[in-house]
Each structure stands twice: as C-alpha cells, then as structure tokens.
Amino acid sequence: MALRTVSALKRRLGGAGLGLLRSGQISSAAGRSGAGRARAGRGRGVAWTRPRLGEEQLGPTCPVGPTWESVSRPSSTDRKCLGRAGNFLPCAAQHRLEKTPSYIDYPATARRSFSNHRVIVDMDQSLGVATIKIKNPPVNSLSLELLTEFLIGWEKLENDKSCKGVILTSNYPKIFSAGLDILEMCGKNAAHYTEYWKAVQELWLKLYMSNMVVIAAINGSSPAGGCLLALTSDYRVMADNPKYTIGLNETLLGIVAPFWFKDNLVNTIGNRASEQALQLGLLFSPAEALKIGLVDQLVPEDKVQSTALSVMSQWLKIPDHARQLTKTMMRKPTADLLLKQREADIDNFVRFISRDGIQKSLHMYLKALKERKE
Numbered sequence: 001m002a003l004r005t006v007s008a009l010k011r012r013l014g015g016a017g018l019g020l021l022r023s024g025q026i027s028s029a030a031g032r033s034g035a036g037r038a039r040a041g042r043g044r045g046v047a048w049t050r051p052r053l054g055e056e057q058l059g060p061t062c063p064v065g066p067t068w069e070s071v072s073r074p075s076s077t078d079r080k081c082l083g084r085a086g087n088f089l090p091c092a093a094q095h096r097l098e099k100t101p102s103y104i105d106y107p108a109t110a111r112r113s114f115s116n117h118r119v120i121v122d123m124d125q126s127l128g129v130a131t132i133k134i135k136n137p138p139v140n141s142l143s144l145e146l147l148t149e150f151l152i153g154w155e156k157l158e159n160d161k162s163c164k165g166v167i168l169t170s171n172y173p174k175i176f177s178a179g180l181d182i183l184e185m186c187g188k189n190a191a192h193y194t195e196y197w198k199a200v201q202e203l204w205l206k207l208y209m210s211n212m213v214v215i216a217a218i219n220g221s222s223p224a225g226g227c228l229l230a231l232t233s234d235y236r237v238m239a240d241n242p243k244y245t246i247g248l249n250e251t252l253l254g255i256v257a258p259f260w261f262k263d264n265l266v267n268t269i270g271n272r273a274s275e276q277a278l279q280l281g282l283l284f285s286p287a288e289a290l291k292i293g294l295v296d297q298l299v300p301e302d303k304v305q306s307t308a309l310s311v312m313s314q315w316l317k318i319p320d321h322a323r324q325l326t327k328t329m330m331r332k333p334t335a336d337l338l339l340k341q342r343e344a345d346i347d348n349f350v351r352f353i354s355r356d357g358i359q360k361s362l363h364m365y366l367k368a369l370k371e372r373k374e
C-alpha cells in the first residue's frame with residue numbers, strides 16, 4: 001500500500017520515537033542543538049543554537065548576551081537550561097572546550113553503518129564524520145518517502161555525539177539528485193501537497209541550520225531541489241564533468257522557486273547572479289558553477305569523495321563552538337524568515353501547485369522528459 005503521510009512512513013520505518021515530523025504538526029526546525037540534542041527540547045520548536053554536549057549539567061551563569069532563543073515556547077527543562085539571562089551557549093561551549101575532547105567517544109577504528117530503503121549512512125566514528133548516500137532510483141528525486149527516511153537518518157546523526165560532520169552524496173554517480181519529485185506535486189490533493197511541503201521545509205531547515213559541518217560531494221547533475229540540497233551545505237565539491245549541470249531551474253517547469261530557495265541562493269552567489277539564474281532557470285556546467293560561486297571546488301570524478309573528506313578534516317580543526325556560532329549568525333536570519341511563516345508558505349505552495357495551469361505545466365515537463373529518451 002502506498003504510504004501517503006510522513007507519520008505513516010515513520011511508523012513503517014520505526015522512526016516514531018525520533019520526535020520528528022509529528023503527524024499533522026510542523027515539528028522543530030532545530031538542528032542537533034535543539035531537538036537533536038536535548039531530550040526535553042525535542043519536537044518543541046526549539047531553535048538551533050543549543051550546545052551539543054553536556055548541556056544538562058551546565059549552569060546558567062554565563063554573562064555573555066543571549067545567543068539561544070526559542071522559536072516557540074521552550075519546555076520547562078529548556079527554561080531551566082536557559083537560566084536567568086537567557087544565556088546558554090557560551091558557557092556550554094566553554095565547558096565543552098575545557099572538558100570534552102572531540103574524539104573520546106569511540107575507539108579509533110570504529111565504523112558504523114545504517115541504512116533504510118533510500119538512504120545509506122556510513123559513520124566513521126574515529127573521524128566523527130558520516131556520509132549520507134542518497135539512493136532513490138532512478139534519479140534520486142526527493143519523494144516524500146526519501147525525505148522522511150533522510151530526516152530520520154539525519155536525526156540519528158544529530159543525536160550521535162560523536163558525529164561532527166556529514167558528507168552528502170549520491171549512491172548513483174551521474175545524478176546527485178533530480179530535485180523534488182514532480183510526481184509528488186502532480187495530480188494529488190491538497191492534504192498530500194501539504195504533507196509533502198512540510199517535509200521539504202523540514203529537510204531544508206534541518207540541513208541549513210545544522211551545527212554539524214555539512215559538505216556536499218556533488219557527483220552528478222543537481223537541478224532544482226537537488227541544487228537546494230547542495231546549497232544547504234557549508235562547502236560544495238563537484239565532479240568536473242561538463243555533462244553535469246546544477247542550478248535552480250524552476251521557471252523551466254513553469255513554477256517559481258520559493259523565497260527561501262531564492263534566499264539560500266542569494267546568500268551563496270549574490271543578488272545579481274541569482275536574479276538572472278532564477279528568472280532564466282539556468283542550469284550551470286561545473287565550470288560555470290565554480291565561476292559564480294555556486295560550488296566551491298571542482299575535482300575529477302573519482303576524487304569527489306576523498307576531497308570532501310579532506311575539506312571536512314580542515315573544517316573540523318576549527319573550534320566547534322566558534323564555528324557553530326558563526327554559522328548560526330550567518331544563517332539564522334534567513335531560516336527565521338521561513339520559520340516565521342511556515343504555514344503561510346505551505347498555503348502558498350498548495351494554492352500555487354493546485355492551479356490548473358501549473359498542473360498542466362508540470363505534466364508537460366514530465367512528458368517532455370520522457371520523450372527526450374524516445
């Protein structure tokens with residue numbers, strides 16, 4: 001039986017205990033520092049700047065200005081952790097620096113893998129680095145099932161104290177991800193579109209605001225939602241193959257990139273380049289993408305993974321608390337724009353995608369994709 005809701009999928013996958021995407025409710029956008037880290041904060045809409053380690057034992061006395069906020073009401077335990085001045089992270093970070101060397105949790109050789117149908121996660125515990133391989137044939141489209149499994153895997157990593165960084169890649173060289181699954185946006189009802197869009201928002205928020213270092217190892221084409229997935233990362237390594245393309249090509253499908261896709265792109269390549277790229281639905285070759293800063297590094301195809309790993313080791317040398325706070329400082333205003341209007345954004349999407357003209361455009365685009373092969 002086709003599974004149509006995230007909650008149904010979670011039940012099937014046994015992920016219900018993860019505090020993620022509760023049925024009928026928009027769950028926390030928190031990265032590891034919120035829902036991921038503190039039991040009490042889970043699923044309560046806690047923001048992302050909570051510390052990752054040892055927070056429960058920390059006192060509320062740090063005099064530095066507030067760095068922890070909640071998007072909705074904090075739980076009582078959250079409030080306890082917040083302390084009088086609402087301060088949290090600087091103390092926690094300091095304690096971590098004093099008490100917690102990064103790699104004490106596991107023996108140096110430990111590796112651990114887990115996978116579900118559409119996502120393979122390989123965790124190198126000696127490095128504190130996980131690799132997530134997307135495996136949704138034929139083109140890694142971001143179906144509701146994939147998004148759900150991805151979110152469950154992500155939450156597991158957020159909860160794993162030893163995991164400091166994640167490399168995102170595809171199980172299928174040649175295609176990183178074909179973006180959102182057009183079939184999820186075609187010929188369905190409003191309830192389905194709502195459920196789907198919640199999952200898309202959730203994934204973006206989690207990845208974009210993650211306290212872990214996220215590196216995209218882009219080993220193939222990456223249009224639209226695939227490009228967005230790559231844009232959530234801190235650094236993008238792409239295979240230098242002129243056959244591959246990357247970009248937000250939504251207008252070519254007759255649809256409009258949502259404002260947060262746009263904001264993520266603008267933050268990466270600037271306003272002018274984004275204006276042109278978005279209006280024209282440009283798909284860039286790797287060389288062009290490097291030139292405009294859409295990706296950070298091109299390497300031969302067989303070096304994508306190893307380069308991502310070596311970049312990761314550089315990033316992990318930076319004191320974690322300082323890097324995390326800096327990331328939050330840079331990204332929070334953008335994520336907040338969506339957090340403040342998630343429901344309205346869902347309504348917009350559902351209304352827009354349900355229009356006859358838009359449905360027709362999507363059908364025609366799918367048809368053209370199929371006819372290309374014939």
Ligand SMILES: CC/C=C\C/C=C\C/C=C\C=C\CC(=O)SCCNC(=O)CCNC(=O)[C@H](O)C(C)(C)COP(=O)(O)OP(=O)(O)OC[C@H]1O[C@@H](n2cnc3c(N)ncnc32)[C@H](O)[C@@H]1OP(=O)(O)O
Binds near residue numbers: 175255257370373
């Ligand atoms: C006012 C505004 C308010 C709100 C905002 C509103 C709306 C915004 C909403 C949505 C935003 C969406 C962003 C997206 O991500 S849309 C998806 C865009 N994706 C694409 O354009 C990629 C299309 N695919 C390709 O270009 C190619 O397939 C490829 C380069 C990824 C791979 O090429 P191949 O030659 O290797 O493979 P194909 O033969 O083309 O494909 C195989 C198979 O897969 C089907 N397919 C491809 N892409 C998708 C997809 N994204 N979703 C679903 N299915 C896809 C393709 O049709 C083939 O199917 P068949 O085997 O023929 O059945």
